[in-house]
Amino acid sequence: MVRRSEESRLPVGDEVELMQAVLHVGRLAQQAGFDQVGCAKLMTAVSELARNILKYAGRGTILTARLEGVGKSGIEVVAEDRGPGIADVEKALQDHFSTSGTLGLGLPGVRRMVDEFAIVSAPNQGTRVTTRKWLP
Amino acid sequence: MDDTSQLPRVTINLLRGCLVATIQLDLDRVVLGQFRKDLLARLASAGVKQVILDCSGIEVLDAEDFDALRRTVAMASLMGARSVLAGLQPGVVSALIDLDVDLDGLHAALSVDDAFRQLEAPTEVTEPPPDTGGEEEEPDGPPQ
Numbered sequence: 419m420v421r422r423s424e425e426s427r428l429p430v431g432d433e434v435e436l437m438q439a440v441l442h443v444g445r446l447a448q449q450a451g452f453d454q455v456g457c458a459k460l461m462t463a464v465s466e467l468a469r470n471i472l473k474y475a476g477r478g479t480i481l482t483a484r485l486e487g488v489g490k491s492g493i494e495v496v497a498e499d500r501g502p503g504i505a506d507v508e509k510a511l512q513d514h515f516s517t518s519g520t521l522g523l524g525l526p527g528v529r530r531m532v533d534e535f536a537i538v539s540a541p542n543q544g545t546r547v548t549t550r551k552w553l554p
Numbered sequence: 555m556d557d558t559s560q561l562p563r564v565t566i567n568l569l570r571g572c573l574v575a576t577i578q579l580d581l582d583r584v585v586l587g588q589f590r591k592d593l594l595a596r597l598a599s600a601g602v603k604q605v606i607l608d609c610s611g612i613e614v615l616d617a618e619d620f621d622a623l624r625r626t627v628a629m630a631s632l633m634g635a636r637s638v639l640a641g642l643q644p645g646v647v648s649a650l651i652d653l654d655v656d657l658d659g660l661h662a663a664l665s666v667d668d669a670f671r672q673l674e675a676p677t678e679v680t681e682p683p684p685d686t687g688g689e690e691e692e693p694d695g696p697p698q
C-alpha cells in the first residue's frame with residue numbers, strides 16, 4: 419500500500435511553467451528528505467520530461483505527489499500529454515535514439531535517475547510517463 | 555530581439571586575464587543564447603584566451619542546457635580560447651552522468667580558484683589526440 423499526499427497538478431505549456439515544475443519538485447524532494455544529489459536528479463528528470471512535453475506535444479501536465487509506503491517513502495512524478503505519442507516506445511528507451519534533432523527523448527537518462535519508471539503511449543493519443551524515486 | 559536589454563544576463567567579468575562568467579541563474583534558452591553572444595563579443599574585443607564558466611550556482615542542468623553550454627565552450631575554442639567549467643555541484647554532475655551526455659574534451663575544476671590554478675599552470679595540457687576511436691564505448695548516434 420502506498421499512500422499519496424501533497425498532490426499537485428502543474429501545467430506545462432512554456433519555459434516558465436517548465437521551470438516552475440522543476441522548482442516545485444525540488445522543494446517537494448527537499449521536504450521529503452532527499453539529499454542534494456537526489457533532489458538534483460529529480461529536478462533534472464522533471465526538466466527532461468517537461469521538455470519532451472513542450473517539444474513534442476506543445477503542452478501537458480506534470481503531476482507530483484509524496485509517497486508513503488511500508489518502510490519507504492518517496493516522490494512520484496507523472497508527465498502526461500495528449501501529443502502525438504511515441505510510435506516505438508522500446509526504441510525511445512534506447513540510448514541515443516532520436517526522431518527530432520540530436521538529443522533524443524532523454525528517457526533512458528530519466529529512467530536511470532529514478533527507481534521506478536513506466537511509460538504508456540499511443541500514437542495520436544498521448545504519452546504518460548510515471549516515475550518514482552524512493553528515499554535511500 | 556529588441557527587448558533583450560530587459561532579460562536577465564549572465565555576468566561576464568575580466569579577471570586576471572581571464573573571462574569569468576558567473577552562471578547563477580536558472581538557465582533557459584534565451585538567457586544562454588544571449589550569454590553566447592555576449593561571450594563571443596567579449597572574446598573578440600578583449601583578445602582573451604581563457605574562459606572560466608562558474609557553474610556553482612546551477613541547480614539543474616538537463617541534457618539540452620548542457621548541450622547549449624557545450625556548444626558555448628566549442629564556440630570559445632574556435633575563438634582560440636580555452637574554457638574550464640568550475641564548481642559543478644555533485645547533484646548536477648550525477649544527473650549528467652545518468653543522462654549519458656558527451657563529456658569529451660571538457661575541462662572542469664572544483665572551484666573558480668581551482669580553475670585559475672589550472673589555467674595558470676604551465677600548459678602541460680596536451681593536445682587532444684586525433685580521434686582514433688581508441689576510447690572504449692564511444693557513443694555513436696544512429697545514422698540519419
